Amino acid sequence: MKKNKKQECIAMLLAGGQGSRLGALTHKRAKPGVSFYGKYRIIDFSLSNCTNSNITTVGVLVQYKPLLLNSYIGLGSAWDLDHPLNGVHILPPLCNEKENSQYSGTANAVYQNFEFIDFHNPEYVIILSGDHVYNMDYSLMLKFHKENNSEITLATIEVPWEEASRFGILTVDGEERITKFTEKPAQPDSNLASMGVYIFNWSTLKQSLIADASNSQSQHDFGQNIIPQLLKLEKRAYAYKFKEYWRDVGTIESYYHANMESLKDGHFLNSSDPKLRIFANEDILPPYIVGPTAKIENSLVSKGCIVHGEVSNSILAPGVYVGKGVQIKDSIILPFAKVHTGSRLLKTIVGEKAEIMSHCTVGTWGRIDPNQEEITVIEDQHIVSEGLTIEDGKIVNWPQAI
Secondary structure (H helix, E strand, C coil), rough: CCCCCCCCEEEEEEECCCCCHHHHHCCCCHHHHHHHCEEEEEEEHHHHHHCCCCCCEEEEEECCCCHHHHHCCCHHHHHCCCCCCEEEEEEEECCCCCCCCCCCCHHHHHHCCCCHHHHCCCEEEEEECCEEECCCCCHHHHHHHHHCCCCCCEEEEEEHHHHHCCCEEECCCCCCCCCCCCCCCCCCCCCCCEEEEEEEEEEHHHHHHHHHHCCCCCCHHHHHHHHHHHHHHHCCCCECCCCCCCEEECHHHHHHHHHHHHHHHCHHHCCCCCHHHCCCCCCCCCCEEEECCCCEECEEEECCCECCEEEECCCCCCCEEEECCCEEEEEEEEECCCECCEEEHHHHECCCCEEECCCEECCCCCCCCHHHHHCCECCCCEEECCEEEEECEEEEEECHHH
């Protein structure tokens, strides 16, 4: 195959994970396709970062329930990634004559697309995750990578010590060279966490992927195998310290709190700097309508919403309907969900196109300490029957209406 004109850096965006920790929100869609803060999808952040960093070739590696995500990305025009030769490319697992293949790990996903990378002939490859919320100029990280003559650079951020065991944890020397990396250690000796953003020299990554693919004992994972092996071989590996806002939204709790943090101060979502803009493939919808009985306080109301009830400290994604007498507090209502007359929702995530019929109560209202309230989740397209009470912390994802 003839190679494309040489590019300095291309991106491989890992978007195939099942997202089981997000429970009911990912039963019908891949985790990167989950709605975030109104009009966005989680994948918008990585794609927008590529655009803003002048990375024009992006391979999106999909696997689990990819249909809705594929449809959302389309040709990539929403992120200015619809170039005829470069642009965004959806990359499912390869098939062969003997069996249908699947990605067996993050490294294997990239290995299966070896020819795609080689065709674009890059000097560097940046590996991204599709389930993080942040705004980052990857060109600054690439500059750091080149200045240190590094073979692999990991973006890192300090996390609270009590959360460190959830991440890949690094130890560095005085020059930011990585001396140790442990994936999700039970007893971390550092709180410097990997953000799941890696820049490799393509020559280094190529050799590492080939060696890993032939190792039957490997899990074919970047954190478990590729990075530790490169450190063992004493490759030049450096940590690029990121000090801005970043959240892994892979759990219900982290997803909920990241949305609420965005509601509180907006972070980069309200930036006037065009270089920091987050793009989204928005539906064409009319402006929202607020009826005479509506009361809205400290909330985001998106296009296409119709609001007749009370909404407090909540996020209404596009196309949401809120009936008369409804009370919604500390909640996230995802696109085109409906909450009918007289229902009350407290600290609830309502899935896309779900429907809460009249006079339902979700969450435990009247608690003295609201911090004790657990998050309740209603699955996409689920119908909650009229008059039902659902206790806080429940995950409503049964196949039938309740």
